[in-house]
Amino acid sequence: MMITPPRAGQGTRHGRVSAAAALLAAGLLLGGCTGSESSTSGAPTRVGDAAAYSSEEAADRAGGASAASPADAASELTVSDQKLIRSASISLQVKNIAQAMGQVRGVMAGFDGWTLSENVGSYVEGEGEGVTPDTYATVTMSVPADKLDPALDELQKIGEILDRRSSTQNVTAEFVDTAARVKAMERAVARIQDLIDQTKDIDQLVKLERELSTRQTELEGIQARLQELQRQTARSPITINLTTEPELVANLASPREGFVGGLQAGWKAFMASLVGLMAVIGALLPFAIFAGVIGYPLWRIIRAIRATRANKPPKTPPSGGPGPHPWAPSHEPPLPVAPTSRPQSTSAQATPAPITPSPEAPAGG
Numbered sequence: 001m002m003i004t005p006p007r008a009g010q011g012t013r014h015g016r017v018s019a020a021a022a023l024l025a026a027g028l029l030l031g032g033c034t035g036s037e038s039s040t041s042g043a044p045t046r047v048g049d050a051a052a053y054s055s056e057e058a059a060d061r062a063g064g065a066s067a068a069s070p071a072d073a074a075s076e077l078t079v080s081d082q083k084l085i086r087s088a089s090i091s092l093q094v095k096n097i098a099q100a101m102g103q104v105r106g107v108m109a110g111f112d113g114w115t116l117s118e119n120v121g122s123y124v125e126g127e128g129e130g131v132t133p134d135t136y137a138t139v140t141m142s143v144p145a146d147k148l149d150p151a152l153d154e155l156q157k158i159g160e161i162l163d164r165r166s167s168t169q170n171v172t173a174e175f176v177d178t179a180a181r182v183k184a185m186e187r188a189v190a191r192i193q194d195l196i197d198q199t200k201d202i203d204q205l206v207k208l209e210r211e212l213s214t215r216q217t218e219l220e221g222i223q224a225r226l227q228e229l230q231r232q233t234a235r236s237p238i239t240i241n242l243t244t245e246p247e248l249v250a251n252l253a254s255p256r257e258g259f260v261g262g263l264q265a266g267w268k269a270f271m272a273s274l275v276g277l278m279a280v281i282g283a284l285l286p287f288a289i290f291a292g293v294i295g296y297p298l299w300r301i302i303r304a305i306r307a308t309r310a311n312k313p314p315k316t317p318p319s320g321g322p323g324p325h326p327w328a329p330s331h332e333p334p335l336p337v338a339p340t341s342r343p344q345s346t347s348a349q350a351t352p353a354p355i356t357p358s359p360e361a362p363a364g365g
Helices: 010-060 062-068 070-075 097-110 145-155 172-198 202-234 246-253 258-311
Strands: 084-093 114-120 136-144 160-170 235-243
Touching: 084 145, 084 202, 097 114, 097 136, 097 145, 097 235, 136 145, 145 160, 145 235, 160 235, 160 246, 172 202, 202 235, 235 246
Parallel strands: 084 235
Antiparallel strands: 084 160, 114 136, 136 235
16 A cells, blocks of 8 residues: 655645634634623623613602502501501499599590590490499590500509400501502693693693593592591590499490390390481471461361351342343343244235226227
């Protein structure tokens, strides 16, 4: 077997190809390093732009996101930011109702409270057996929500505790939703107002003003609801029942359930309806008495006058007076007329004599 020696220049070409490949690999390596450095150095700028865009987008969509998912926004609030509607009641046995009422007012004054309602000597639902101004009284006070528990602690020192209760309603989600709706509606009203200021078309202006009126009405309703939530969460009512006899507040503290409770509730409703009916009758009774005293004699007089007119004979016109009008129709039946023979005239009765012709005279005579 013969081995052919390499041709002249073939080794040189292989060397050039190897050198070119080495240079290309070096170039790619340098380009990769340079690109990596460029990417690394430019990364903070793109991250900062993305963060800025995210913050702007979040600010633009804050109203819609809050309105769409108020529960998520409410869950992000801290405990101190929760919107809670709280109320409480306490029943105390005291020795003197008037003295205990004075102590209650003193405690409420110390906690920036004011009286919402007061009832001495009767239940709120109506009269009760054994309930007098000396045995029972109830008062409802309003205190700041954060002072509810300290106020209850001070009130229970006035007498012996028979019952103490409190309830809490979390309205944070509704509060956040309502507040977001208020902001969104305010922005919508502002945009419509800007369009009204810029437009010159009468038809478009009328439509925009109508839409503005509708949006403002909705905004006022939402703002009223938000203010109501703020009022309910800012202050809490406390109902204080004072009694010298514990059995008077036993049903208030532990209301009966089941058949007995339903029967008792039905009896109370029946008595309340009866009391309302008697109140209506009592209100109408003076008017009925007045109508009877004045109306009955007047009715008798009118009846007597009508009877006198019915029994009075009709009046006849006096003799020689003017008679009925000749053209007036007569209501009397016509009198019967006896048949009479027509009188014959004298000329008709005389029979004319027959006329006889005279004999003609003879011509010679």
